[in-house]
Amino acid sequence: MGRNSILKMEGDNVTFEVLEYDYLRGSRDIGSALGLFYMREANIKLKQVKVILNNASVKLEAGALHFLKGNIEMDSKVGGMLGLGKKLFTSKVTGETVFKPVYRGSGEIHLEPSFGHYDMIKLNNEEIIVDDGLFYACEDSIEVGAAMQKNLSSAMLGNEGLFQTRLKGRGIVVLELPVPQDEIIKYTLNNETLKVDGSFAILRKGSIEFTVEKSSKSLISSATSGEGFLNVFRGTGEVWLAPTQSIYRKLAISGLYGMTNPGGSSNTKE
Template sequence: MKTNNNNMNNNIKVIETMNNENVSIEVLEFEELRGGSNVSSAIMLSFMKDSNIKLRQVKITLNNTQIRLEAGALSYLKGNIEMDNKMGGIIGLGKKFLKGSVTGETTFKPKYSGTGEIYLEPSFGHYIIVELENEEIIVDDGVFYACEDTVEVGAAMQKNVSSAVLGQEGLFQTKLRGSGLVVLEVPVPKEEIMEYELNNETLKVDGNFAILRTGNINFTVETSSKSLIGSATSGEGLLNVFRGTGTVWLIPTKHVYNNLTNFGLYGMTNPGGKSNTRA
């Protein structure tokens, strides 16, 4: 059977790529979905095209190396690649369940080893590739998607209960440590992420829209004023506070999308000033 492969693939483009000698990671984007089989699906596809909502997929090319994925992320693979999800006996299984339950991430993260291509499940989400160089980052639950096996996936515990409860981040978050490529699935486009470099400085955030920080940044929850009365009258109350030297990623537009979904345009024009706080 003969076919024109270029015509089959000209609807897909690479929007981001990163590689080293062992692995290459690409984020693919479908220019347009053309498979509507009835009027209802055709109307939805038309709205999606007009709204610039596009399907994306992560492709990972291995060169005799290993990659670790979020459970259930695999779509298909090609080549000499084997999957390994060793539990490490009863003790190892217990540790995996504990780690999964405290971080909110899935318990098992299978490892794929060998040479070939791996395609992850397509979705309408947004993906970012980062490279760690003997570093540690802490990310929100659900943000981890894939990483080289040279990167350790663990749990970072909040330093105090008040930060866990009042900061709405949970008692544990996902910690990634080591050297290698990492794929993150984020709620907003890369262009809407505000990256702040702190140099022994303080960043105060009214809301839980910080999705990543480097491991040497200290996170606490504090009142916006030195007095409880001052915090109450300011209308801000509690703030998520980041101190130290390192990097913090903020996604302030996350709450814009939440409010548009829940309240429509009224949620963004409310004179009460709540459009940029917790949804």
């Protein structure tokens, strides 16, 4: 069984790579063999993130480490009582784990294999706001923190919560996506407006203002249209959408039968 590189990005003495396994063939019973057969038919493959350090350091999601090789040490990097308090606050409001362990040195790090989906983005002294759970790994130069919604409507009606995860600095970030990479739509806005009926905008960067607004000017029109509130993104920057995310949720809950009358999201999570 081999692994093939499907995505690679190099930073400052750090290389991130997404490896994809060939089909798994190690089943010892009929039940798991059938499962693997259907996975092969559906082209579902196991993936694993690999990190190569050359006298450098990387920050990981807690619990992501699978194994490592070389002269590499782990540092929880609490930063004293002030740092601990900041991490506890960020964890509480974003849902992210408290500690992002830092591994420094030279060698290879392999993260936990999964059937998930990954993408990478390189930040150049900028920041991105992402949904909870998207952060997976980054260069140590990236700061992982919390971004507060700027108005009450965004927090109460946008299904995103009062806080989201902010990634800021210069370096590479690895994201664990809710859908395959080629199903992500990346919109570049140039002093424009993007309106989304649902909570499937997973990332934004640049000078983008996020608000929640009625789909029409009157409450009666909103009620009769069946749309209710929309997530609105205004400004200049980039917004990532995962429009197929709700489809996978519906399939997991009700199977193909639930897709015969898909209806609308009405700005609610499935």
